[in-house]
Amino acid sequence: MNPSNFEHAAFALLMQIAIGLVTGNWWVGAAAGAFFFLGREHAQFEKKLTNGGPVGNLNPFAGFQFWKWNLDSQLDLVFPVVATLAVAIAYEIGVQVTFYPLFALLVVLNILDVILTVRVLDKGGRELNPVMAAAMRAIGVKPALILFKAAVLIAGWNFLPGSAFSSHIVAGLCLLYAFVVWNNWRHDTGRA
Structure with missing residues (x-):
């Protein structure tokens, strides 16, 4: 393997x-x-x-x-x-994945994104998101990442659970962040 x-x-x-x-x-x-x-x-x-x-x-x-x-x-x-x-x-067979397990996965993916982003930046990589790059220049890499991730996750936790499409939205975000984490992992391990 x-x-x-x-x-x-x-x-x-x-x-x-x-x-x-x-x-x-x-x-x-x-x-x-x-x-x-x-x-x-x-x-x-x-x-x-x-x-x-x-x-x-x-x-x-x-x-x-x-x-x-x-x-x-x-x-x-x-x-x-x-x-x-x-x-x-x-x-x-009817196994349903509800909002809360998907949201937990989203939190894990965001934590992995922060860790890997810091590692990639420490190795000379660059932030591709222009808004995040500006925030990093203004307040520092780790504070910008943590504040942005926390704000998005808190907003999602407070506003999404009541929506009929909440599980679909969070699943889509998990899909997006899985790709981001994979890409950061590739850059961190030199596979890019």
Whole structure:
């Protein structure tokens, strides 16, 4: 196992959530996430079979020889498939994720965002949000991050629970912050 296995599962889940929230069909979202990574691993194996050369002369099914893929490639497909199937099955049997667990996830993602943003900035990175960058220059990196995050989370806690779409809004914010945290993690670990 390596981080890419978990990254692929996270991306497949993000695709599934986006499609599930828009269409209401979590199975289509699961298929999109799973088939995206099936196609990716298929293409990588075709490149391996041709030593990086053109794949036009290969049998189209050559890349589907799962048993010949290395373990990392196999897990890069298995993780997204299992993760998206679990969510689709949970939805099918009626498991509901309410506002409060989603809000707790949003709080965790914001804490991770603060930690990773500070680490990236300490390594010479830059803040891409111009409003946040101005606030950081005015009052400092950590105070700006903490005050902004606290204000947004307090506002969300006070105004969202009564809305009919509160869970959807918080799920969308979780999706956004999951991407932000992933991107900061990539920059922090030198994978960007």
